[in-house]
Amino acid sequence: xxxxxxxxxxxxxxxxxxxxxxxxxxxxxxxxxxxxxxxxxxxxxxxxxxxxxxxxxxxxxxxxxxxxxxxxxxxxxxxxxxxxxxxxxxxxxxxxxxxxxxxxxxxxxxxxxxxxxxxxxxxxxxxxxxxxxxxxxxxxxxxxxxxxxxxxxxxxxxxxxxxxxxxxxxxxxxxxxxxxxxxxxxxxxxxxxxxxxxxxxxxxxxxxxxxxxxxxxxxxxxxxxxxxxxxxxxxxxxxxxxxxxxxxxxxxxxxxxxxxxxxxxxxxxxxxxxxxxxxxxxxxxxxxxxxxxxxxxxxxxxxxxxxxxxxxxxxxxxxxxxxxxxxxxxxxxxxxxxxxxxxxxxxxxxxxxxxxxxxxxxxxxxxxxxxxxxxxxxxxxxxxxxxxxxxxxxxxxxxxxxxxxxxxxxxxxxxxxxxxxxxxxxxxxxxxxxxxxxxxxxxxxxxxxxxxxxxxxxxxxxxxxxxxxxxxxxxxxxxxxxxxxxxxxxxxxxxxxxxxxxxxxxxxxxxxxxxxxxxxxxxxxxxxxxxxxxxxxxxxxxxxxxxxxxxxxxxxxxxxxxxxxxxxxxxxxxxxxxxxxxxxxxxxxxxxxxxxxxxxxxxxxxxxxxxxxxxxxxxxxxxxxxxxxxxxxxxxxxxxxxxxxxxxxxxxxxxxxxxxxxxxxxxxxxxxxxxxxxxxxxxxxxxxxxxxxxxxxxxxxxxxxxxxxxxxxxxxxxxxxxxxxxxxxxxxxxxxxxxxxxxxxxxxxxxxxxxxxxxxxxxxxxxxxxxxxxxxxxxxxxxxxxxxxxxxxxxxxxxxxxxxxxxxxxxxxxxxxxxxxxxxxxxxxxxxxxxxxxxxxxxxxxxx
Amino acid sequence: xxxxxxxxxxxxxxxxxxxxxxxxxxxxxxxxxxxxxxxxxxxxxxxxxxxxxxxxxxxxxxxxxxxxxxxxxxxxxxxxxxxxxxxxxxxxxxxxxxxxxxxxxxxxxxxxxxxxxxxxxx
Numbered sequence: 001x002x003x004x005x006x007x008x009x010x011x012x013x014x015x016x017x018x019x020x021x022x023x024x025x026x027x028x029x030x031x032x033x034x035x036x037x038x039x040x041x042x043x044x045x046x047x048x049x050x051x052x053x054x055x056x057x058x059x060x061x062x063x064x065x066x067x068x069x070x071x072x073x074x075x076x077x078x079x080x081x082x083x084x085x086x087x088x089x090x091x092x093x094x095x096x097x098x099x100x101x102x103x104x105x106x107x108x109x110x111x112x113x114x115x116x117x118x119x120x121x122x123x124x125x126x127x128x129x130x131x132x133x134x135x136x137x138x139x140x141x142x143x144x145x146x147x148x149x150x151x152x153x154x155x156x157x158x159x160x161x162x163x164x165x166x167x168x169x170x171x172x173x174x175x176x177x178x179x180x181x182x183x184x185x186x187x188x189x190x191x192x193x194x195x196x197x198x199x200x201x202x203x204x205x206x207x208x209x210x211x212x213x214x215x216x217x218x219x220x221x222x223x224x225x226x227x228x229x230x231x232x233x234x235x236x237x238x239x240x241x242x243x244x245x246x247x248x249x250x251x252x253x254x255x256x257x258x259x260x261x262x263x264x265x266x267x268x269x270x271x272x273x274x275x276x277x278x279x280x281x282x283x284x285x286x287x288x289x290x291x292x293x294x295x296x297x298x299x300x301x302x303x304x305x306x307x308x309x310x311x312x313x314x315x316x317x318x319x320x321x322x323x324x325x326x327x328x329x330x331x332x333x334x335x336x337x338x339x340x341x342x343x344x345x346x347x348x349x350x351x352x353x354x355x356x357x358x359x360x361x362x363x364x365x366x367x368x369x370x371x372x373x374x375x376x377x378x379x380x381x382x383x384x385x386x387x388x389x390x391x392x393x394x395x396x397x398x399x400x401x402x403x404x405x406x407x408x409x410x411x412x413x414x415x416x417x418x419x420x421x422x423x424x425x426x427x428x429x430x431x432x433x434x435x436x437x438x439x440x441x442x443x444x445x446x447x448x449x450x451x452x453x454x455x456x457x458x459x460x461x462x463x464x465x466x467x468x469x470x471x472x473x474x475x476x477x478x479x480x481x482x483x484x485x486x487x488x489x490x491x492x493x494x495x496x497x498x499x500x501x502x503x504x505x506x507x508x509x510x511x512x513x514x515x516x517x518x519x520x521x522x523x524x525x526x527x528x529x530x531x532x533x534x535x536x537x538x539x540x541x542x543x544x545x546x547x548x549x550x551x552x553x554x555x556x557x558x559x560x561x562x563x564x565x566x567x568x569x570x571x572x573x574x575x576x577x578x579x580x581x582x583x584x585x586x587x588x589x590x591x592x593x594x595x596x597x598x599x600x601x602x603x604x605x606x607x608x609x610x611x612x613x614x615x616x617x618x619x620x621x622x623x624x625x626x627x628x629x630x631x632x633x634x635x636x637x638x639x640x641x642x643x644x645x646x647x648x649x650x651x652x653x654x655x656x657x658x659x660x661x662x663x664x665x666x667x668x669x670x671x672x673x674x675x676x677x678x679x680x681x682x683x684x685x686x687x688x689x690x691x692x693x694x695x696x697x698x699x700x701x702x703x704x705x706x707x708x709x710x711x712x713x714x715x716x717x718x719x720x721x722x723x724x725x726x727x728x729x730x731x732x733x734x735x736x737x738x739x740x741x742x743x744x745x746x747x748x749x750x751x752x753x754x755x756x757x758x759x760x761x762x763x764x765x766x767x768x769x770x771x772x773x774x775x776x777x778x779x780x781x782x783x784x785x786x787x788x789x790x791x792x793x794x795x796x797x798x799x800x801x802x803x804x805x806x807x808x809x810x811x812x813x814x815x816x817x818x819x820x821x822x823x824x825x826x827x828x829x830x831x832x833x834x835x836x837x838x839x840x841x842x843x844x845x846x847x848x
Numbered sequence: 849x850x851x852x853x854x855x856x857x858x859x860x861x862x863x864x865x866x867x868x869x870x871x872x873x874x875x876x877x878x879x880x881x882x883x884x885x886x887x888x889x890x891x892x893x894x895x896x897x898x899x900x901x902x903x904x905x906x907x908x909x910x911x912x913x914x915x916x917x918x919x920x921x922x923x924x925x926x927x928x929x930x931x932x933x934x935x936x937x938x939x940x941x942x943x944x945x946x947x948x949x950x951x952x953x954x955x956x957x958x959x960x961x962x963x964x965x966x967x968x969x970x
Contacts, residue, residue: 676864732888732914733886734917734918779905779910780906781903830913830917
């Protein structure tokens with residue numbers, strides 16, 4: 001295809017070039033010819049004009065001379081004088097008129113010289129005939145010395161010496177007289193003239209004419225020109241002279257072309273033959289022609305060049321277009337192939353769990369009585385179903401993206417909560433793979449921003465679960481977050497999130513394609529890894545939609561690092577002034593970054609902190625301070641430390657400082673597992689990563705009110721809810737009693753509803769505003785917590801909107817969402833944590 | 849004489865945790881003893897027999913809640929798993945888990961009874 005077009009273009013270019021050349025050559029040729037013709041015409045006109053002029057001049061000159069002779073005749077009539085006297089008079093007068101010869105001419109052609117050397121007529125016959133007829137005539141002759149003479153004869157009847165009457169009086173002039181008078185041979189003129197007789201013989205020859213006759217001259221010096229041979233020229237010239245007409249023609253000689261023009265001269269048998277060499281004219285014309293040709297050629301070349309340029313340009317454009325087209329086609333093919341590969345992968349991926357489900361169901365059916373087997377089957381079915389669901393969700397997300405229907409649901413979110421929840425979600429997976437997990441939060445000033453939390457979660461979850469998936473056991477995973485000023489405006493911050501792992505990494509080829517749809521690194525190592533291959537595409541799309549960027553650094557075998565940058569608008573909420581007393585604190589973590597960012601976050605809430613990287617150093621620093629009687633107020637310890645671990649460090653510090661200083665443990669992991677051990681070692685509390693400013697503030701605030709020993713519970717119990725009434729719906733008596741025991745310590749008055757129905761009834765029977773809040777168990781007989789809440793919210797009472805707080809042992813996010821959906825205000829987990837609950841109560845019903 | 853802490857060790861509970869939450873040994877003791885009167889376990893057995901799995905789920909859930917309140921971790925764990933197994937009706941795991949809960953409950957109840965006897969009417 002491409003070749004055909006190039007071929008077409010090249011051949012058209014060639015064709016146009018040839019056409020151009022041909023047209024211009026033709027024009028040049030034609031114009032040359034035309035100019036030659038024109039020159040010839042001009043020559044013709046000029047020559048004929050000039051020749052006539054000369055001929056007329058010749059005529060008048062001859063008439064003048066003849067009339068002078070006639071005047072002689074008139075002055076000296078033959079009747080009056082004779083003899084010697086006459087001759088003297090004639091001689092005298094003729095000489096006075098410049099004649100060099102004078103003679104009587106007898107009827108038989110004999111000259112009787114009156115003066116001058118004897119002369120001889122070259123061609124006496126016509127001369128004599130004419131004179132005998134009484135006409136005037138001119139002829140040439142020679143004298144005794146051989147000088148050429150022009151003889152002019154006028155008939156007269158003078159008596160000659162022999163007594164005979166003469167037939168004419170003949171006067172002679174040197175031939176030069178005619179040449180001079182007529183300017184036949186002027187050196188500085190291009191044009192010269194000969195006078196010839198009808199037989200071609202010269203009467204007067206000019207220039208270097210050396211032949212006897214002009215005809216000979218033509219025959220010998222000229223060539224065929226324009227199809228006209230010299231013979232033909234002669235023939236025509238002869239014919240014209242015979243007929244007494246003028247003739248115009250061209251002869252070609254060695255010295256160039258010559259224009260000849262012949263015209264009969266009066267009073268003679270002669271013709272004036274004017275010759276004009278074209279030499280100079282030819283030169284001009286040729287120069288003009290050459291210039292014309294050069295110009296034409298130049299023009300032609302220019303046009304051809306432009307044409308070729310245009311063609312080349314067009315060809316290039318066409319090529320580019322072809323290439324672009326080709327690329328587009330390749331892309332389309334690639335996309336189609338990716339899709340079909342994806343489909344075949346997907347159908348494989350979907351079929352695998354589906355096969356498992358079908359197969360396991362069959363096995364379970366066949367072994368319906370073998371409980372163990374059925375159980376085993378069901379467990380596998382459950383796993384496969386979950387996997388299948390994940391795949392389908394991805395595909396649905398992708399189709400949403402491809403149809404452009406994915407939109408962001410931007411709301412105010414807390415980055416701390418997002419990070420908290422993501423860390424919580426991935427912890428079990430990380431723990432099960434025994435991976436080392438770290439969360440580092442650098443100085444984040446804007447914890448509350450506007451973003452789609454669900455999608456942001458999805459992005460982080462995707463990156464983290466990929467990191468987990470592709471990182472072997474004992475590998476390291478790090479998620480870090482930091483903030484930079486945004487370029488968009490003052491109201492925005494640029495949040496950077498990095499997810500780094502020490503996993504299998506990616507090949508550069510794969511890295512380049514990772515964000516494309518339907519791509520999965522296809523090699524033996526990861527073939528077993530499940531997934532749709534859409535995760536990264538979805539991630540990329542979400543980040544793009546949020547107006548952010550995502551990029552990746554990776555090296556096979558070393559690990560990968562994803563970096564997301566998002567410009568987020570700062571949520572316009574007034575954070576309570578987070579300020580704590582001017583404590584001195586010690587932060588102990590083996591991660592230098594974490595230490596530095598924590599110290600900086602602490603500084604922003606008014607705390608001066610030191611940091612160190614190991615437990616041993618921490619113990620030493622605490623010791624030093626203690627000796628100086630300038631102990632740290634609070635110590636933050638990482639749980640996992642190299643060498644001496646957090647718990648051991650806590651134990652040592654506790655030994656030295658006694659009970660007075662709170663020691664808090666930091667960990668990204670669940671505190672439950674190590675709580676007992678930690679408390680045993682003297683750890684006072686726990687702060688979970690990620691360490692946002694607010695995490696630190698809320699974690700440390702409780703130690704603010706006391707001067708020395710932080711007796712937590714006492715401080716909590718200082719919150720006084722005396723006189724507040726709480727309706728508590730709980731079906732289990734023991735749980736109710738525990739709750740009552742705990743809550744009455746806060747001064748609350750509690751009322752027990754054994755289930756949702758009773759709760760609703762009690763609320764209905766009460767006066768408006770009697771209860772300050774309801775604590776609602778979710779799982780209850782008769783009417784569960786959701787139903788009761790909905791019923792209460794639907795009541796036409798002024799206090800139907802009172803705070804309802806759910807209590808549940810289920811921490812499923814579904815349950816929590818459902819709580820909020822059916823109108824509850826908040827949610828606490830069982831077993832009841834009196835601190836958490838009193839916080840919530842304080843928030844909702846406030847202190848009296 | 850068996851201490852409350854020893855009793856907790858015997859029934860697989862977390863004494864420190866419960867003490868941290870309820871703050872005094874007196875209160876803990878009071879609730880631990882009350883555990884014996886809790887009817888949830890009876891309800892669980894009954895509903896399993898009747899194949900009323902919805903009720904059984906609630907009963908297991910309640911046992912879990914009580915155990916979390918009292919930090920009876922072992923029984924709390926098995927009852928929690930049973931509750932999950934019964935959350936959407938009967939599943940194959942449920943029966944085995946019921947047996948596990950039954951065993952843990954007996955151990956718990958035995959430990960508390962032992963503690964009660966030794967501490968007499970004090």
